[in-house]
Amino acid sequence: MSGSLLPSAEEAYSSPDAQGFFGPYGGTFVPETVMPALEELARAFEAAQADPAFQAELDALLADYVGRPSPLYRADRLAAEVGLGTVWLKREDLNHTGAHKINNTLGQCLLAKRMGKRRVIAETGAGQHGVATATTAALMGLECAIFMGTEDIRRQALNVYKMRLLGAEVVPVAEGTGTLADAVTAALRHWVERVEDTFYVLGSAVGPHPYPLIVRHFQKVIGEEALAQLREKGAPMPDAVVACVGGGSNAIGIFYPFLRDVPAGERPLLIGAEAAGLGLETDKHGAALTKGTPGVLHGFYSYLLQDEAGNPKEAYSISAGLDYPGVGPEHSYLKDAGLVRYEAVTDREALDAFALLARTEGIIPAIESAHALAMLPRLAAELGPDASVLVNVSGRGDKDMDIVREAGLGG
Amino acid sequence: MAAEQDGARGAADAQPARSPLEAAFRKGRPALVVYLMAGYPDRSTSLDALVAAAEAGADVIELGVPYGDPVADGPVIAEAARVARSADGGFGLAQTLELAAEARAALGAAAPPIVVMCYLNALMRMGFAQAAAQMRAAGVAGVIVPDMPVEAARPWLAAAAGLDTIFLAAPTSTPERLAAIASASSGFVYCVSTLGVTGERERLAEGARALVERVRSVTDLPVAVGFGISTPEQAAEAAAFADGVIVGSAVVRRQADPAAVRAFVAELAQAVHGARR
Numbered sequence: 297m298s299g300s301l302l303p304s305a306e307e308a309y310s311s312p313d314a315q316g317f318f319g320p321y322g323g324t325f326v327p328e329t330v331m332p333a334l335e336e337l338a339r340a341f342e343a344a345q346a347d348p349a350f351q352a353e354l355d356a357l358l359a360d361y362v363g364r365p366s367p368l369y370r371a372d373r374l375a376a377e378v379g380l381g382t383v384w385l386k387r388e389d390l391n392h393t394g395a396h397k398i399n400n401t402l403g404q405c406l407l408a409k410r411m412g413k414r415r416v417i418a419e420t421g422a423g424q425h426g427v428a429t430a431t432t433a434a435l436m437g438l439e440c441a442i443f444m445g446t447e448d449i450r451r452q453a454l455n456v457y458k459m460r461l462l463g464a465e466v467v468p469v470a471e472g473t474g475t476l477a478d479a480v481t482a483a484l485r486h487w488v489e490r491v492e493d494t495f496y497v498l499g500s501a502v503g504p505h506p507y508p509l510i511v512r513h514f515q516k517v518i519g520e521e522a523l524a525q526l527r528e529k530g531a532p533m534p535d536a537v538v539a540c541v542g543g544g545s546n547a548i549g550i551f552y553p554f555l556r557d558v559p560a561g562e563r564p565l566l567i568g569a570e571a572a573g574l575g576l577e578t579d580k581h582g583a584a585l586t587k588g589t590p591g592v593l594h595g596f597y598s599y600l601l602q603d604e605a606g607n608p609k610e611a612y613s614i615s616a617g618l619d620y621p622g623v624g625p626e627h628s629y630l631k632d633a634g635l636v637r638y639e640a641v642t643d644r645e646a647l648d649a650f651a652l653l654a655r656t657e658g659i660i661p662a663i664e665s666a667h668a669l670a671m672l673p674r675l676a677a678e679l680g681p682d683a684s685v686l687v688n689v690s691g692r693g694d695k696d697m698d699i700v701r702e703a704g705l706g707g
Numbered sequence: 708m709a710a711e712q713d714g715a716r717g718a719a720d721a722q723p724a725r726s727p728l729e730a731a732f733r734k735g736r737p738a739l740v741v742y743l744m745a746g747y748p749d750r751s752t753s754l755d756a757l758v759a760a761a762e763a764g765a766d767v768i769e770l771g772v773p774y775g776d777p778v779a780d781g782p783v784i785a786e787a788a789r790v791a792r793s794a795d796g797g798f799g800l801a802q803t804l805e806l807a808a809e810a811r812a813a814l815g816a817a818a819p820p821i822v823v824m825c826y827l828n829a830l831m832r833m834g835f836a837q838a839a840a841q842m843r844a845a846g847v848a849g850v851i852v853p854d855m856p857v858e859a860a861r862p863w864l865a866a867a868a869g870l871d872t873i874f875l876a877a878p879t880s881t882p883e884r885l886a887a888i889a890s891a892s893s894g895f896v897y898c899v900s901t902l903g904v905t906g907e908r909e910r911l912a913e914g915a916r917a918l919v920e921r922v923r924s925v926t927d928l929p930v931a932v933g934f935g936i937s938t939p940e941q942a943a944e945a946a947a948f949a950d951g952v953i954v955g956s957a958v959v960r961r962q963a964d965p966a967a968v969r970a971f972v973a974e975l976a977q978a979v980h981g982a983r984r
């Protein structure tokens with residue numbers, strides 16, 4: 297790869313380009329049938345961004361319906377336990393529906409309405425994006441179908457029930473391993489068929505252009521709020537910011553404002569935590585950035601777990617939300633550019649962090665978010681006992697009770 | 708090269724063919740394109756089915772590369788791909804090209820052009836230059852990459868000298884996109900008859916003829932129509948307005964039995980070749 301594709305430390309962060317490429321990553325690799333719909337979506341998104349009334353409507357919903365801004369909480373007992381000076385938790389778990397996903401579904405469903413679409417579809421892994429989409433569809437009076445793998449339906453029965461209660465149709469996807477990647481493929485296939493009246497609400501920072509850009513736009517509120525809240529509290533810039541990465545929407549949401557607004561010399565270490573599953577030395581993980589190679593899946597070019605013939609490999613994680621063989625293209629770019637460091641966290645480490653946060657702070661995180669929390673002991677060893685770390689707690693753990701109980705937590 | 712002229716034929720026969728693939732559509736009658744999944748249900752049966760289809764009158768063979776995320780394909784082809792890939796050692800692009808070379812050798816001078824249908828990541832994984840070289844060596848005539856839109860095709864086209872690259876036109880394509888698709892295509896232009904994935908449907912989509920006419924207005928290449936064509940009647944209907952008719956899932960459904968493929972392709976060939984225009 298040509299070095300000129302990567303920004304120097306001083307250069308303003310300006311990805312993606314007009315074709316949706318972050319360096320060599322991203323782009324649009326889909327069947328012709330949906331190409332015109334993606335072009336239409338890009339135009340509608342651009343027009344919406346230029347329309348103050350659109351942003352005002354979204355801001356009002358984020359404040360009064362979601363409960364934003366989400367708190368920035370100083371977790372002193374946790375900090376003492378892991379040996380850090382300060383730990384800040386960005387509490388996306390306190391959003392309506394229990395995760396960051398609703399920031400994006402509100403934005404995309406408003407866009408759908410603006411484009412005159414009466415029907416929305418979405419894929420879901422852990423069910424958080426499905427619940428957020430079903431919630432938003434109920435709020436806005438849109439017809440809604442959610443594609444979900446049969447294995448995830450088993451793992452996340454509560455969220456399936458919630459979606460149905462909210463009036464959505466849950467479409468089981470039995471192909472492949474019955475997990476998130478299969479649900480994305482099924483949703484894409486369905487979209488090809490119903491592209492004229494249906495809006496695809498993509499839940500992570502993945503997919504063909506303009507989706508990674510749209511998802512970042514609607515999730516960047518996380519990092520923008522965190523920066524403002526740190527200033528309000530008179531807190532110094534943290535030494536590190538950590539988020540979990542499956543597709544990478546909560547991570548790009550908190551990282552992007554730090555990349556865009558904070559000069560390189562003052563910027564915290566940005567760290568993405570991928571799923572190491574049963575261990576990187578096994579085949580049972582979801583660490584596309586750490587162990588993958590670049591390729592095309594679901595319409596974009598990015599690091600990918602794939603075999604010698606280019607078939608996507610099955611990912612694995614205890615967390616349905618991180619159980620994905622690809623990763624958002626911007627994260628691939630940020631990895632190569634050295635702007636974000638990506639590490640992998642095992643199921644066991646995530647479970648330990650899950651239990652630790654519950655015990656020290658009375659907060660039960662999503663098992664996805666627990667992967668980010670599991671970085672804290674490593675960072676304490678690396679940065680020392682006075683360091684300050686901001687963690688994005690992307691969701692809450694109510695949905696994970698069966699899984700952690702099966703894993704033996706809580707005795 | 709166009710061997711016969713038929714006064715009732717469209718613009719396609721008026722042009723000299725620029726490649727053997729294009730020539731297969733200029734025999735003075737509509738052409739039948741038969742899709743088969745390489746390696747399904749196993750390597751040797753798929754070879755027998757391919758030979759049977761060619762001998763029964765297929766003018767072009769479209770040979771699918773088994774892929775793990777076939778986003779443009781319906782359940783029949785997706786399942787065939789899964790079965791093919793489960794072979795010992797796997798079955799992918801390299802094995803498909805070996806199969807194509809073997810089929811061409813078995814059929815000799817009578818071998819119809821073979822077009823490979825391959826998802827983009829399988830091509831990327833082998834490397835464009837390497838994939839193109841192996842296709843040329845195997846005697847493959849062209850390639851269809853269903854998830855490579857025309858604006859993303861430049862790197863492949865730069866590597867694909869001597870091979871035709873066929874792009875898909877959809878009912879949703881804008882006039883600007885159709886023009887770009889036609890100008891990047893060689894061999895023929897593939898019209899997707901309907902929204903959605905490959906698979907059998909009860910009737911030919913109404914918009915198919917309109918799309919073929921829109922594509923004809925921007926190219927002198929042959930124009931073929933596929934997706935959802937599963938019976939000789941539907942094939943004849945499409946052959947009345949297109950230069951070629953592509954039948955996939957309905958053939959793959961019979962692929963485990965080469966004799967059934969032979970009988971079905973013979974019926975399809977009769978319907979397509981004799982279609983009233």
